[in-house]
Amino acid sequence: MVKNADGSLTLELEDGRSETVDCLIWAIGREPSTNNINLAAAGVKTNEKGYIIVDKFQNTNVEGIYAVGDNTGAVELTPVAVAAGRRLSERLFNNKPDEHLDYSNIPTVVFSHPPIGTVGLSEPQAREQYGDEQVKVYKSSFTAMYTAVTTHRQPCRMKLVCVGPEEKIVGIHGIGFGMDEMLQGFAVALKMGATKKDFDNTVAIHPTASGRVCDHALISCAPIFEGGRTGLHD
Template identity: 55%
Template structure:
């Protein structure tokens, strides 16, 4: 948004708003003030249940006023049901419609087990660019299943439609998988047409598709959606490159290059030229063993136990004597 002229006031709270003619003065808690033509309060909605007379029933409510229901949409008062935005937690029209249909099927359609499943509901933020998401995020997956069981695939690219444009907004995609079978439990897209793409992939997540199912799907080219079925997890060396590097290491390397009149980009180009000329790496490649692979996965996930590149390097160079080499 800042690239389009939108000013973001981060970590700021509005203390008061004053009218000055046709303008509004918005005073912040950091001493600043903003002059605006219009002020929009976008802090969510409250359930409109004040006139329903719920106080004369056994229906229970949360402090925010939402009606408390069980998994069958039943309240604490017999024969009173509630669904949709007045119950939360997913305040979306299609969710309310789906919940109403399940309740109707159970009460009047003879489907005794019909109930709404609130897991893996696709959601879209119609921003610019749009954001599409379904399932668990990376943090939620780690909290629910543990770091060791979660594998995350990421892709960042510029949509082909911007190939000849100076404006090159990035598209971001992420797949969150769990377990040895790599079941996809989360799919997240930020970029053009994310709102359209996420609907189809939500079906795959809902059905319990695995990463192997995604990999076996033939990509449609050229599209942005093909990135979701061509993602690959590179254990090395990308995991090392993406590991958190101590600032002291960055500074030392930059200082050495600067003394030679080179930048990091220059050094990278020289290394690539040497590889192309010698048809070999300018250093001895390492054969990954199981310890190496686990270290790479830890770096890729950003586990707190892996705090620096130096720790990764020590594992790579020393390894675990008990580990048998894994064929690359």
């Protein structure tokens, strides 16, 4: 990284590309706070990073001791911890022995300006899991009514990642005004196994950015590889 005379930063990336930006966010992640609760005294095992090792039922290696939330190293989001805890309670106290949280297809949002929302597989992940021939990507861009009449329009870009001849949707990603609010409904559809045809058969709400995924406005796109980048949700 080089700081330029005008205050901008030039980054030299591993793939040979360079990017000049006005600021850099150093996302170093977090460490679990398990060192100060004396897990060793109870015999509870952690991994090399300090996360508590659990199975899909949130059991630790010690019978009768359970763990949920960020300290298990799963998806580190408050609603995920709440959902896992609820299912653990159902299993332990409500006679539901098979109850556990499915950690796949969990929606998440970056509350930035504009907000970014994502659920399911990214395009590279889908291609790795299913193969290039099985993956089809659709994209759309639209400016919703809320900002369309202002001088500061905020377009929203949507991306669907589909697989197989039935075009089952395995990933939904977007950036733009309102993405933080609209993603939840799309996450339900993805969790229920929706296909591109299901979206096409749903009447769109116009004029909204979310409606663009239901009014045949999505454009089928070939994979976009520009120095390793693949558009939304790399």
